[in-house]
Amino acid sequence: MNRLSPFNVVSLTFGFAFLYLPMLILVIFSFNESKLVTVWAGFSTKWYGTLIQNEAFLDAAWVTLKVAVMSSTLATVLGTMAAYVLVRGGRFLGRTLFSGMIYAPLVMPEVITGLSLLLLFIGIGMDRGVMTIVLAHTTFSMCFVSVVVSSRLSTFDRSLEEAALDLGASQFNAFRLVTLPIIAPAVISGWLLAFTLSLDDLVIASFATGPSATTLPMKIWSSVRLGVSPEINALSSILIGIVTIGVITASLMSKRHAVRVRREEQAAQRVT
Amino acid sequence: MRRFALIAVPYLWLLALFLVPFAIVFKVSLSDFALSIPPYTPTMKDGFAALISGLDFENFVFLTQDDLYWKAYVSSLQIAFFSTIATLLVGYPMAYGMARAPEEWRPTLMMLVILPFWTSFLIRVYAWVGILSTEGFLNQLLLWIGVINEPLTILNTNWAVYIGIVYTYLPFMILPIYAALERLDESLIEAAEDLGCSRMQAFWLVTIPLSRNGIVAGCFLVFIPALGEFVIPSLLGGSGTLMIGKVLFEEFFANRDWPVASAVAVILLLILIIPIILFQRNEQRQQEAEQ
Numbered sequence: 001m002n003r004l005s006p007f008n009v010v011s012l013t014f015g016f017a018f019l020y021l022p023m024l025i026l027v028i029f030s031f032n033e034s035k036l037v038t039v040w041a042g043f044s045t046k047w048y049g050t051l052i053q054n055e056a057f058l059d060a061a062w063v064t065l066k067v068a069v070m071s072s073t074l075a076t077v078l079g080t081m082a083a084y085v086l087v088r089g090g091r092f093l094g095r096t097l098f099s100g101m102i103y104a105p106l107v108m109p110e111v112i113t114g115l116s117l118l119l120l121f122i123g124i125g126m127d128r129g130v131m132t133i134v135l136a137h138t139t140f141s142m143c144f145v146s147v148v149v150s151s152r153l154s155t156f157d158r159s160l161e162e163a164a165l166d167l168g169a170s171q172f173n174a175f176r177l178v179t180l181p182i183i184a185p186a187v188i189s190g191w192l193l194a195f196t197l198s199l200d201d202l203v204i205a206s207f208a209t210g211p212s213a214t215t216l217p218m219k220i221w222s223s224v225r226l227g228v229s230p231e232i233n234a235l236s237s238i239l240i241g242i243v244t245i246g247v248i249t250a251s252l253m254s255k256r257h258a259v260r261v262r263r264e265e266q267a268a269q270r271v272t
Numbered sequence: 273m274r275r276f277a278l279i280a281v282p283y284l285w286l287l288a289l290f291l292v293p294f295a296i297v298f299k300v301s302l303s304d305f306a307l308s309i310p311p312y313t314p315t316m317k318d319g320f321a322a323l324i325s326g327l328d329f330e331n332f333v334f335l336t337q338d339d340l341y342w343k344a345y346v347s348s349l350q351i352a353f354f355s356t357i358a359t360l361l362v363g364y365p366m367a368y369g370m371a372r373a374p375e376e377w378r379p380t381l382m383m384l385v386i387l388p389f390w391t392s393f394l395i396r397v398y399a400w401v402g403i404l405s406t407e408g409f410l411n412q413l414l415l416w417i418g419v420i421n422e423p424l425t426i427l428n429t430n431w432a433v434y435i436g437i438v439y440t441y442l443p444f445m446i447l448p449i450y451a452a453l454e455r456l457d458e459s460l461i462e463a464a465e466d467l468g469c470s471r472m473q474a475f476w477l478v479t480i481p482l483s484r485n486g487i488v489a490g491c492f493l494v495f496i497p498a499l500g501e502f503v504i505p506s507l508l509g510g511s512g513t514l515m516i517g518k519v520l521f522e523e524f525f526a527n528r529d530w531p532v533a534s535a536v537a538v539i540l541l542l543i544l545i546i547p548i549i550l551f552q553r554n555e556q557r558q559q560e561a562e563q
Contacts (some may be wrong), residue, residue, distance in 0.1 A: 008372050011365035012381075018362070019388055019442065022399040025409055029402065082282035092279055101286040107548055109500020111517045112537045115524060116293030119534070123296055139289040142282070171274060200392050203502055203521070217394050224394075224507065228402045236395040243391045251383055 023240055030233035047234040057235065060219040064199060067130060067215065071137035072194035078138065079145025079194070080187055084175075086146065087153040105143040113140060114207030121208065128210030136208040137198040144197060145190035152186035153179075185254070192250070196243075294541075301331055301534035331535035341536065344514040345543065351430065351505075351515060352498040355437035359494045360487065362438055363445035367486070368479075370446070371453035382450070389443045397436055397507050404432050404508070428510030436504040441497070445490040452486025453479070485558050492551040499547075500540060516540050 004012075030048075034041035051057060082102055089095070105113065117136045121128055160182070164174040180187070202217040209215070223232055335341045370381045388396060403409045404427040411423040426432050456479065464474040480487075502517035509515070516536065524533040 004369065004372055004374075007365070008369035012369040012373070015362065015366035015369070015442075016384060018439070019384070022403055022439070023388070023391070023396065025403060026395070026399040078282050078285055081278055082286075085279050085282060089275075089279060094283070098279075098283055098286070101290050103552070104548075105290060107496045107544070107551070109497065109502075109517055109540065109544070111500055111502050111520045112297070112541060115520065115533060115537055116297045117289065119296045119300055119530075120289070120293040135289060139285070142285070146282075196390050200394070202394055206525075217392070220394055220398070224398050224401065228398075228405070232398065233402075236392070236398065239395060240391055244387065247383070247387055247390055251379075255379075 026233055027237040027240060030230060030237040032230060032233075035230060047230040048238075051231050051234045051238075054231070056214075057216070057219060060214050060216045063130060063213050064216040067133050067137060067205075068195050068198040071134045071141060071198045072191050074134070074138045075142040075145050075194040076187060076191045079142040079190055080149050080183075082142060082146040083148075083150035083153055086150050088158075102143050102146055105140045106147065108140075110201070110203035111207075114204040117204070118207040127212075128208065129212040130209075132208045132210070133205050133213065133215065136204050137194075137201060140204065141194035141197045144193050145187075148190040148193060149183060149186045152183045156182055297534045297537055300531055301538045303331075303531050331531045332539075334532060335535055335539065340514070341516075341519065344516045344519045345539070347514045348499055348501075348516040349543075351433060351437070351513075352495050352501075355434050355441075355498055356491050356495045358434060359438045359441055359445045360491060363442055363490065364449055364487070366442075367446045367449035367453055370450050371456070378454075385443050385446050385450075393440060394503060396440055397504055400432065400436055400439065400508060401427065404435070427508060428513075430509065430513055432508035433505050433513055433515075436508045437494070437498050437501065440504065441494040444493040444497075448489040448493065449483055449486035452483040456482050485554070488554050489551070489558075492547060492554070496544060496547050496551070499544060 029040075031043050031045060032040055033044035033046070082098075086099060086102065092098075114136070117132075117139070118128075121132050126132060156179070161174050161178050164178045165171070169177065200217065201215075202221055205215045206218055206221075209218070220232060220235065223229060366385075370378065370385075373381055401408075405411075406423045406425060406427070408427070410426070411420075414420045415423065426435075460482070461474050461478055464478045465471065469477065500517040501515060502521050505513045505515040505518045506521075509518075517540075520533055520536045520540070523529055523536060527533075
């Protein structure tokens with residue numbers, strides 16, 4: 001009974017308008033000639049121009065990108081290991097503590113995580129900067145990666161891996177040649193998730209960093225506290241644009257992949 | 273041996289960068305104010321040995337004496353509670369509509385719900401600053417239609433915080449409810465209607481109870497992070513908006529009172545443990561029910 005009642009249509013329309021109108025208004029006003037963000041004074045791209053010349057933003061963007069690439073890669077390796085341990089590890093001492101530590105960061109308020117990491121870095125006398133943000137981001141995003149990967153691992157047929165082991169593959173080769181290709185989509189989406197989480201994070205980075213490294217969210221934060229500015233609108237629009245293109249490309253790719261898999265399956269059935 | 277390494281690497285990482293830091297927070301919360309050092313001097317290291325001997329509960333006593341903290345906890349709980357209910361009221365009809373939409377639309381609708389989640393949280397909150405301000409988009413629209421005669425003050429009030437939380441956490445509410453509703457067997461509703469239920473009664477007596485797990489999961493996923501929220505109350509709320517995440521941040525960075533900030537964190541953690549345990553129990557029960 002797939003039928004939308006008028007009530008459903010209204011709630012969906014209003015719901016999606018609520019989700020998307022604020023971002024749409026933001027993008028529209030980034031092309032506003034006037035410096036007053038709320039008064040429309042004609043189309044202009046000048047705020048994008050001033051943004052590109054603003055070196056403080058460019059530096060911060062570079063730091064953010066570096067941190068995001070390093071921390072999401074590290075988080076993917078650690079998170080995949082953790083997922084493998086959770087799903088395949090069997091029993092070991094402190095397993096409950098381990099799974100608790102995997103799930104706890106997902107719901108922990110950022111202020112607490114940030115505060116605790118800062119106290120740690122100061123306690124061991126570590127210089128705060130890019131490295132400490134990478135460590136902080138890796139820690140919380142590896143938990144997201146391991147949740148994504150372990151849900152894929154737990155639905156995956158273990159006998160395939162056992163077959164590889166029976167045929168003489170080492171444990172590591174069985175993982176590399178059989179398990180990893182099968183869980184690859186989850187590993188990739190885990191990496192993307194870690195990457196966006198890192199790009200997005202303001203609170204934990206504020207605690208973990210020192211005066212030497214400022215990330216883009218921190219830069220945005222210090223400017224938006226002074227009020228709305230057309231330059232920030234332009235920057236936000238660029239970021240929204242990148243994400244939209246990225247997500248649409250990814251979903252088109254996975255759709256095409258699904259179609260190909262279905263076609264291959266149909267072809268295989270025809271052969272048998 | 274290899275198995276040992278596989279377990280040890282992520283385990284030690286989490287111990288060192290998740291559990292040990294909490295122990296430090298706990299220790300600092302029990303230390304004296306006089307021993308605290310501003311964040312930018314790296315001499316804390318020598319201070320640590322001294323900290324151990326100086327354990328006391330002064331900071332917790334201080335928290336109970338100053339009204340501010342007590343009020344901040346209560347108002348955080350209140351804001352988190354009411355915004356969770358508001359998110360449910362907005363999210364449920366959307367999830368319901370999505371589950372009833374033709375099957376070929378569903379992946380697109382799903383993507384439309386997830387897409388904002390990938391966009392920067394900070395920017396999505398910031399977008400509301402321009403909309404809700406006195407000369408902002410919303411007031412201009414309302415004045416133009418003639419609903420109001422003078423602009424409303426929404427920005428820098430708790431109303432703006434509610435709107436911000438509902439807006440940014442909406443996907444967390446929709447997705448679990450949608451997952452529960454999508455699995456729901458339509459024939460159960462038809463059966464209820466055949467047995468004399470009106471559409472509304474079937475909805476209340478069949479659909480709502482069967483989507484209970486989704487509702488519970490969604491409410492926890494909104495309530496828990498909303499409780500410690502920092503960005504939304506700082507950007508959209510006013511000076512009168514007290515939320516504990518904001519208090520902690522300011523205590524730490526503005527007042528530089530680390531022991532009190534740590535004590536605030538410890539109590540927030542204790543408050544959070546209850547909903548987190550309840551949430552985990554619910555998840556476990558759900559998993560067992562599925563097996």
